[in-house]
Amino acid sequence: MFLGLDFGTSAVKALLVDGAQTVLASATAPLSMQRPAAGHSEQDPRAWWQAMLDAVDDIGRNHAGALSAVKGIGLSGQMHGAVLLDHAGGVLRPAILWNDVRSALECSELEQAVPELRQITGNIAMPGFTAPKLLWLRKHEPATFAALRTVLLPKAYIRHRLTGEMIEEMSDASGTLWLDVGRRDWSDVMLAATGLSRLAMPRLVEGNAAAGTLRAELAARWHMTRRPVVAGGAGDNAAGAVGLxxxxxxxxxxxxxxxxxxxxxxxxxxxxxxxxxxxxxxxxxxxxxxxxxxxxxxxxxxxxxxxxxxxxxxxxxxxxxxxxxxxxxxxxxxxxxxxxxxxxxxxxxxxxxxxxxxxxxxxxxxxxxxxxxxxxxxxxxxxxxxxxxxxxxxxxxxxxxxxxxxxxxxxxxxxxxxxxxxxxxxxxxxxxxxxxxxxxxxxxxxxxxxxxxxxxxxxxxxxxxxxxxxxxxxxxxxxxxxxxxx
Missing domain, CATH: 3.30.420.40 (ATPase, nucleotide binding domain)
Structure with a gap:
């Protein structure tokens, strides 16, 4: 048995799949989005966590035996969102999402600061990406930026809560503007341009690689016979492509x-x-x-x-x-x-x-x-x-x-x-x-x-x-x- 978890903007979806790739069960838990100012779009990462628990608990109530046999968990999610953690792993502020456009000016500043940006990242700097959000944060919320220890994407935050590991995979990392997409590695040049270093980044793996093991207390919550492996996973479009x-x-x-x-x-x-x-x-x-x-x-x-x-x-x-x-x-x-x-x-x-x-x-x-x-x-x-x-x-x-x-x-x-x-x-x-x-x-x-x-x-x-x-x-x-x- 395998469990797929998708963290969208409007809902979290859990899907239970057997060895023949037959979908045995699914559950969805809704999410809400906050717009504290024009062009701003945010969510509390802790709401993703609770929605995930609700969705998996729902499957467990109706398919307890199948859920207990899960060997692996895969993660997919909305891309580009900035989850900001302090030294203790606590959330510093609501996550700034993919459809937030507050950092348009910072995109121009980033392109000017790194003329080779498009060759490194394969993309134009756009407000949806993660790196411009951090430039905005450094400028407008300096105290939060000073307290920052780690930046995670949405599904990497969930992985951290599931396993204790800070790990990201290549497809989602590509949407940050911090990845050298051709080399499949963090770009020190792009990180430096936003006042960060590799110390603020999670470890990188491929999407089909093992990326942690489910915490014992969660395995017990869902009566699992073993602690499942958590895969690297994928950004939402890449995960959809794997499914197709x-x-x-x-x-x-x-x-x-x-x-x-x-x-x-x-x-x-x-x-x-x-x-x-x-x-x-x-x-x-x-x-x-x-x-x-x-x-x-x-x-x-x-x-x-x-x-x-x-x-x-x-x-x-x-x-x-x-x-x-x-x-x-x-x-x-x-x-x-x-x-x-x-x-x-x-x-x-x-x-x-x-x-x-x-x-x-x-x-x-x-x-x-x-x-x-x-x-x-x-x-x-x-x-x-x-x-x-x-x-x-x-x-x-x-x-x-x-x-x-x-x-x-x-x-x-x-x-x-x-x-x-x-x-x-x-x-x-x-x-x-x-x-x-x-x-x-x-x-x-x-x-x-x-x-x-x-x-x-x-x-x-x-x-x-x-x-x-x-x-x-x-x-x-x-x-x-x-x-x-x-």
């Missing part, structure tokens, strides 16, 4: 959730920061990955449903699979955009409206706008030399075959819908736990999920989309200043 078997060069998936992610596994470090492509270590040794991100994917459809007063299902049914592009264009930059623009101030827009434009045309424009933004991600990743020939699609948007058909035609590659419900990052974490216990090779454990349907590009729609994508990009260039948040 997206671990070899060319493997790819699209996450069509609130935001949209195009994830591509690579066999070497391929930085492409000039187009805001993320280049991170994968959770498995000698493997890396790239990500293009569009910030408002399913969120764009949810926004439009709210505006129209219709359900998302009703809007999707009205569009179906279109015979031709919408007469309208939509820029899905409701909260800024990541790839390829790296602009948090740009905003969305409709264009090309006429007296004949109706709700169905505008809904189709919204769906196509998200598809075109994912095409921007695909082209940005392809420009780095990575080739993506097909991809799985996960997330809430994957339930719409029509939307996937639009995206497939915009990207020009076949897309696959999965046969079974998603288990997400927690399932990938459980797989990493299994590898840490058994020593099995990734290719043995990371089996691809069954696919229910392959949706190829429609040649007629793909041909019609080519000039529309060019118009979409021209629209962005032409009105970017007008729609930028002042």
């Amino acid at each position: 078997a997206a671990i070899g060069a060319g493997d790819a998936f699209i996450s069509l959730g609130t935001s949209g992610v195009l994830f591509a596994a690579t066999d070497r470090f391929r930085p492409w920061p000039q187009a805001a492509v993320h280049a991170f270590c994968h959770a498995l040794p000698n493997r890396w990955h790239q990500m293009g991100v569009t910030l408002s994917a399913a969120a764009s459809l949810a926004w439009w449903a709210t505006v129209t007063g219709c359900s998302e299902a009703q809007l999707l049914a009205e569009v179906g699979v279109p015979a031709k592009p919408s007469s309208a264009l939509f820029l899905p930059y409701l909260g800024g955009e990541r790839t390829p623009h790296n602009d948090g101030t740009i905003r969305g827009a409709f264009a090309g409206l006429s007296h004949d434009t109706d709700r169905r045309e505008l809904t189709q424009a919204v769906l196509e706008g998200v598809a075109f933004s994912l095409r921007d991600c695909l082209d940005a990743i392809s420009a780095s030399g990575t080739r993506i020939e097909d991809a799985d699609v996960i997330g809430g948007g994957s339930r719409s075959a029509a939307w996937i058909a639009i995206i497939a035609s915009a990207l020009g590659i076949p897309l696959h819908r999965l046969a079974t419900g998603e288990t997400g990052a927690a399932f990938g974490a459980a797989r990493l736990a299994r590898m840490a216990v058994t020593g099995e090779a990734p290719d043995v454990v990371c089996l691809a999920p069954a696919r229910a349907e392959t949706i190829p590009p429609r040649p007629d729609l793909a041909a019609a989309y080519a000039p529309r994508i060019a118009q979409y990009r021209a629209l962005n260039r032409g009105i970017a200043a007008a729609v930028r948040q002042q």
Whole structure:
């Protein structure tokens, strides 16, 4: 038996998986987020801990025998968050999260201080990353910075509570801007730029390596027959990739959730920061990955449903699979955009409206706008030399075959819908736990999920989309200043 724990922003999920990789039980415990000031986003790390206890206790009440047989525990979690500990291991302040944007100025300062930052880290300095948060802390909360002994990412804090060890793995560490991503080691240059040294960092391991043993009192709490090994684990997207078997060069998936992610596994470090492509270590040794991100994917459809007063299902049914592009264009930059623009101030827009434009045309424009933004991600990743020939699609948007058909035609590659419900990052974490216990090779454990349907590009729609994508990009260039948040 193996236990996967995923620490998200809105909930903690626990997943119990047996030796045949069948999910036996799951439990979720909710989390809340605090916004003490505009642009600030925080959580109390101790709330993660209590939510984890609640979720695992819930599994224990209903599946006590299976939980008692757990041999390994894998961790996944939200990336980039700064958990600040003092010399005694106590939490100094609430964690500053991935979606906190207070450190925008510090990002510029960090890029100026370390001209080689993008080559070392494979990324642009963005407020979401961890290092700029520490520059902000040193400037605005000097007493807290002076008391700081260790900086941990969210799941590393949980590991510390589970095992007593301060250990992090490569995929999550890649999102700090302190890791030399190509060398898979902390960068002394980047640490020094934020007033830190390796003494403030946890020890690094690979995601499928053993990274501590569960404390005896916790093993007793859950009536476990042995003290399970705790694996290195993974950041949320890398853990999801392990669950989907997206671990070899060319493997790819699209996450069509609130935001949209195009994830591509690579066999070497391929930085492409000039187009805001993320280049991170994968959770498995000698493997890396790239990500293009569009910030408002399913969120764009949810926004439009709210505006129209219709359900998302009703809007999707009205569009179906279109015979031709919408007469309208939509820029899905409701909260800024990541790839390829790296602009948090740009905003969305409709264009090309006429007296004949109706709700169905505008809904189709919204769906196509998200598809075109994912095409921007695909082209940005392809420009780095990575080739993506097909991809799985996960997330809430994957339930719409029509939307996937639009995206497939915009990207020009076949897309696959999965046969079974998603288990997400927690399932990938459980797989990493299994590898840490058994020593099995990734290719043995990371089996691809069954696919229910392959949706190829429609040649007629793909041909019609080519000039529309060019118009979409021209629209962005032409009105970017007008729609930028002042």
